[in-house]
Amino acid sequence: MTEAYICGAVRTPFGRYGGTLSTIRADDLAAVPIKALMKCNSRVDWSALDDVILGCANQAGENGCNVARLAVLLAGLPKEVPGVTVNRLCGSSLDAIGIAARAIKSGEGSMLLAGGVESMSRAQVAFGKSEPLSPASDSREGSMGWRFVDPRLKRCYGACSMPEAAENVAEQFNVSRIDQDRFALRSQRRWDRSQATGFFEREIVATPASGAGGEFEMVRVDEPRRMDANLDILSELKGVVREDGTVTAGNASCLSDGAAALLLASEHAIAKYGLIPRAKVLVTVVLGLSPRIAGYGPVPATRRALELVGLRLGDMDVIEINEAFASQCLAVIRGLGLPDEAEHVNSNGGAIAVGHPLGASGARLVTTAINQLEAVQGRFALCTMCIGVGQGIATILERV
Numbered sequence: 001m002t003e004a005y006i007c008g009a010v011r012t013p014f015g016r017y018g019g020t021l022s023t024i025r026a027d028d029l030a031a032v033p034i035k036a037l038m039k040c041n042s043r044v045d046w047s048a049l050d051d052v053i054l055g056c057a058n059q060a061g062e063n064g065c066n067v068a069r070l071a072v073l074l075a076g077l078p079k080e081v082p083g084v085t086v087n088r089l090c091g092s093s094l095d096a097i098g099i100a101a102r103a104i105k106s107g108e109g110s111m112l113l114a115g116g117v118e119s120m121s122r123a124q125v126a127f128g129k130s131e132p133l134s135p136a137s138d139s140r141e142g143s144m145g146w147r148f149v150d151p152r153l154k155r156c157y158g159a160c161s162m163p164e165a166a167e168n169v170a171e172q173f174n175v176s177r178i179d180q181d182r183f184a185l186r187s188q189r190r191w192d193r194s195q196a197t198g199f200f201e202r203e204i205v206a207t208p209a210s211g212a213g214g215e216f217e218m219v220r221v222d223e224p225r226r227m228d229a230n231l232d233i234l235s236e237l238k239g240v241v242r243e244d245g246t247v248t249a250g251n252a253s254c255l256s257d258g259a260a261a262l263l264l265a266s267e268h269a270i271a272k273y274g275l276i277p278r279a280k281v282l283v284t285v286v287l288g289l290s291p292r293i294a295g296y297g298p299v300p301a302t303r304r305a306l307e308l309v310g311l312r313l314g315d316m317d318v319i320e321i322n323e324a325f326a327s328q329c330l331a332v333i334r335g336l337g338l339p340d341e342a343e344h345v346n347s348n349g350g351a352i353a354v355g356h357p358l359g360a361s362g363a364r365l366v367t368t369a370i371n372q373l374e375a376v377q378g379r380f381a382l383c384t385m386c387i388g389v390g391q392g393i394a395t396i397l398e399r400v
Contacts, residue, residue: 002266004101005277005400009367010036011260012207014355015121016223021257022121023210026063030054030071030117033261036205037113038075041263044273050109052083053100054261055092055116057358059085061124067117087359090324091286091385091393092116093260094362098284098395100264111269115261118357122257157291162388163240166247166325169295173331177246180326181234183340184251184352187323188229191349195221199348199375203367224254224355251326256355260363279370279381282309282396289390295328297392298384299335305382305394313337316344316396317378320365322385323350332384347372361385366395373399 010033015021021029038046054068063070068083088095093116103109149159160168169175194200206218229250239245240252265275285305289297298321306313313336323329323346330340338345348368351361362385369381384394 001105002107004104004264004266004281005270006262006279006281006366006370006397007265007270007275007277008037008040008263009203009260009278009370010205011203011360011364011367012258013204013219014222014224014256014258014357014364015219016355017255017257018121019223019257020209020217020219021207021223022119024119024207024257026056026117026119026122027067027070027074029119029257029259030067031074032207033115033205033259034071034075034077034113037261037263038077041273041275044275047078047080048111049077049081050103050112051100052077052081052113053096054083054085054114055088055094055096055359055362056085057087057089057092057118058120058123059087062122063117063119071117088286088391088393089388090322090358091362091387091391092359094284094365094383094385094393094395095286097262097264097281097363097366101281101284104264104266110266112264113261114264115259115363116359117259118359119257120255120357160292160294162294162324163247163252165292165294166252166327167241167245168292169331170246170327172293173296173334175246175327175330179330179340180246180251181231183326183330184234185229185231186341187346187349187352188225190347191222191225191353194348199371202371222354224256225353247325247327251352253324253351253356256357258355258357258360258364260360260367262363262366277400279373279397279399282398284393284395286391286393289392291390294388294390295325295386296331296335297386297390298332298394299392301392301394302336302382302384305396309396311380311396316380316382317376318347318369318372318381319345320369320381320383321346321350322356322361322365323352324356324386326352328386332386362393366397369397370399373397
């Protein structure tokens with residue numbers, strides 16, 4: 001069985017909900033990192049690309065017609081190149097990378113693009129029907145969350161939104177409000193430090209967006225971060241689930257817009273096109289758990305992934321845990337037996353500082369993890385995420 005190598009990884013900046021990237025359709029946004037990879041790998045015969053696999057959680061409206069295939073055409077790839085969109089909610093693009101890697105390892109593909117996109121700003125309002133062919137009876141905002149819950153499922157498992165599940169995790173795993181706020185502030189400060197040193201220049205593709213006056217500007221920096229945050233400000237925020245709750249807008253990730261894409265190849269494709277391998281995808285694992293504590297999903301997924309490749313958590317030089325909420329990220333860090341302030345965990349900040357465009361975040365974790373592995377000359381990296389409705393996903397990489 002051949003190995004699956006990542007030979008390129010780039011992303012757009014992540015934009016704030018309603019911010020600078022909100023004028024860009026998701027299919028156009030997804031095309032940006034794809035075009036960047038094409039430009040950086042000019043020796044590649046792109047008609048030989050086996051597939052383009054993109055994650056996207058809100059598959060409706062502008063990006064409802066298989067956004068991966070739309071991005072293929074918009075990026076200027078040959079029309080013969082196929083595209084498929086996968087939806088594992090927050091884990092969609094990490095799953096896309098896992099699917100692409102398996103295709104290469106099995107010999108069913110030699111070169112694929114994988115990644116994801118989400119425009120939460122442009123998500124559609126969904127209308128439900130009480131009966132087939134009847135007029136629309138009610139509507140739901142489509143940016144985040146469960147739109148039309150099956151009553152039977154709700155009776156059996158509840159219908160927790162992600163913030164509600166984050167509150168459940170905080171309560172069940174004893175994650176205090178002050179610890180959440182400290183974690184959120186630490187994420188932002190780490191992002192500030194890495195931004196100041198130019199770390200993100202290695203992964204961000206300047207993205208054209210229309211400004212307030214209709215003129216175009218090139219966006220090069222992540223937008224959702226809160227530069228003026230401090231513990232006093234964070235402590236004054238009210239809970240988003242309930243007023244006395246611990247989960248707030250300050251210790252949670254932002255609704256965001258963004259896209260990321262990675263080039264995966266076999267040894268044969270690397271030799272044929274002169275590609276430079278940067279990391280191997282060793283394994284991707286997904287496991288389920290109770291929807292009411294969905295945020296804890298990375299713990300069992302990580303344990304299973306490590307078991308499959310015969311590694312220990314201590315072997316991981318870089319760990320990227322998606323910061324959907326500080327409560328769930330801290331619960332995961334502690335569940336894995338790590339200290340709250342572990343320097344090799346989210347060393348450059350996480351989604352609380354960067355943003356969390358659902359379908360793109362997993363690909364961002366992998367992109368950042370590879371860059372961090374190279375920066376510290378490490379060997380192994382873990383990328384892991386919680387997933388709404390009770391799942392966890394984990395990917396292990398090896399630098400080459």
